[in-house]
Amino acid sequence: MMHSNVEMPMSEHSDKRDFPRFEVNTSGTLILQTGFKMNFVVKDMSQRGAKILLNKTSILPEAFTVEFVSPDRTKVKRCEARRQWQRGPLVGIRLLSAKTIRL
Template identity: 80%
Template sequence: MQSKIEMAESDPQEQRDFPRFEVNTTGTLILETGFKMSFVVKDMSQRGAKILLNKTSILPETFTVEIISPDGSKLKRCDARRQWQRGPLAGIRLLSAKTIRL
């Protein structure tokens, strides 16, 4: 069985600047209005993530996310941009990040 990185390299539709890694962690999406929504991070790379929202909502173009590291020791706060969305599943680009130790 091929690894995810090998599959991404061999699939021309999966060409990416950075490899993606499956993660199972949670996060919070924060809109400009202050409204917050929980999500699960399905996979993540250095510049982006695929998230599953707890309820289907149309995401704005830009927002802030807070993602907890899988071991629970760090919180990453990032400005983000919606790249694509299909129902509750969305791809986001991480624009800037600040890591906070918990």
């Protein structure tokens, strides 16, 4: 099988995604409804989702708020999110409150 776009992420799920994911060098904060905050690193991101790595393994609730810091550290984007999957500290999230998100 030939791959026409070499910039596409190498993932067994990439053919099922609505938008392509790209590596991003940034961080963020996850905010629970209780107000508790957790820092994370963004592993990759698309217009409607992201794969994040928590600083420590914690079981996340289904819904929460995330704040992403732009790679140049000049902007913060905040949106509602939903946990799609979780494997230890690695979490796939769906961004809910924005049609698209760009850092």
